[in-house]
Amino acid sequence: MSLVVIGSVAYDAIETPHGKRERTLGGACTYIALSASYFTQTSIVGVVGEDFASDDRAVLENKGVDLEGLEQVPGKTFFWSGVYSADMNDRATLRTDLNVFADFAPKLPASYTRSPYLFLGNIQPDLQRGVQEQMQGVRFVGGDTMDYWIETTREQLLSAISQWDFLLINDSEARMLSGEYNLRRAAQKILDMGPSTLVIKRGEYGAMLVRRDTLFMVPGYLLEDVFDPTGAGDCFAGGFVGYLAERGFDLRNGNFDLHELHRAVIYGSVMGSFCCEQFGVERFLTLTRKDIDQRFDEFRRFTAF
């Protein structure tokens, strides 16, 4: 079942205690799509500048990602630069050059509009809503957001997410959006905003999924070396929605299996953990579906009692 992903495609400069990269393929849409591509046919909507390299296009193409919706326009590709703290729990942004992303007006190719799965990466909420309105007969839609939109475009954000099946954000965003520090209370308030399914990412501490009819929690995978956490949350999103698309999951079917949502959280966690093992998107150059399923099984073993 095909999936449409929208969001940023970027170049990143990253420094972690393990090393640095001056210019590497990045952006939320890139990570989400690469991750989801292991599970389902994935199409992206994004924008890049004239400097976008054919080698980087090939990274996505080699995973079978449909790039018809990736516009290339005059100017430079979105550029982000950041440096991580020694324990990698904090990062400082050194530079954000929106470049061509500043005027991003997502346009869906006609071939995308009948896709049953849609993931709206972190962009201005009115744009997210506009994309959803272009879709015809979408079955399962959700997305991400960030502190900036919660603070500056709260009403537009609430309007957008009220139409979503799921919201996937990190714990600090959940606290900011709900105004509640306690995550159990925060989750209940967010469910009142529309999405029937809320996934809260907690970085190295794992993730949780909350609905009126279920609560699921999983600890984070314990890596021996975290090389670079950039994109891990986006790879989580790609694994989560990619797995559900692969399974043909349908919330509107009264008989859906809640455990499919739980397993999607595990696949999200698996993909996030792989992402951290190398710089940028490098891990995906060698990662196989077999590796993914083996780590899924490992999650089963280390949580069984």
Added chain:
Amino acid sequence: MSLVVIGSVAYDAIETPHGKRERTLGGACTYIALSASYFTQTSIVGVVGEDFASDDRAVLENKGVDLEGLEQVPGKTFFWSGVYSADMNDRATLRTDLNVFADFAPKLPASYTRSPYLFLGNIQPDLQRGVQEQMQGVRFVGGDTMDYWIETTREQLLSAISQWDFLLINDSEARMLSGEYNLRRAAQKILDMGPSTLVIKRGEYGAMLVRRDTLFMVPGYLLEDVFDPTGAGDCFAGGFVGYLAERGFDLRNGNFDLHELHRAVIYGSVMGSFCCEQFGVERFLTLTRKDIDQRFDEFRRFTAF
């Protein structure tokens, strides 16, 4: 199967965002014993002063805790006072008066020495070792420690824990003891120090158990209200070792079931979560074994996939 617990019995003054108590029964030994008493016959070794109230003695007696090893001596009971931050992730110690605890020289009553289970709460490591040496034919022994002993009595601590079956500490202590920030590496180094089983408590983020032959992780229970986290780690310890004593768990039996250790971590988590629901030891005045087993089942549901 009976359990001997050694450690501090204290009075605490506690302030959290939910309120305060000027003087309430506390101390690691108290929390561990109250928690373990739901699972197994528990005997304590500790010291209190002349000010120790009969009502507080009764709190322990009412749970069937054997107080033969609780010495009462001239002077005042150990007193600790602390205040928690708004998010309760930090606390500041306002006052520590060791009082009679300063000269604590644990003496085991003869009736304790054949107990098969021993938990050595956080005290000076030579004292921990001395207690273990007084035991005859102990089957399963382990304990806790703290940053102060890791820093000031490292050699004595290494000598003590080299004789333990399990070490149960929090994540920051594991990092300090091993000199490794990454918990997976930290755990491997600690296993090299002697204990075959390491349990790392991660507060609201749950806990993990590491052995050469298994890794188990569990997320923290999501409480709607954390009233007072004081003693939660000690209640975890009491649930962990209490459950194993109840089951007659024996590491030296080659056929032991690893999942019993995993379930012990769940019971530890359950007891820690209940502890936070009211001030000090108050939750244990009403808590029943049925409540405990229901929350154990809840852990099963919210971690199933």
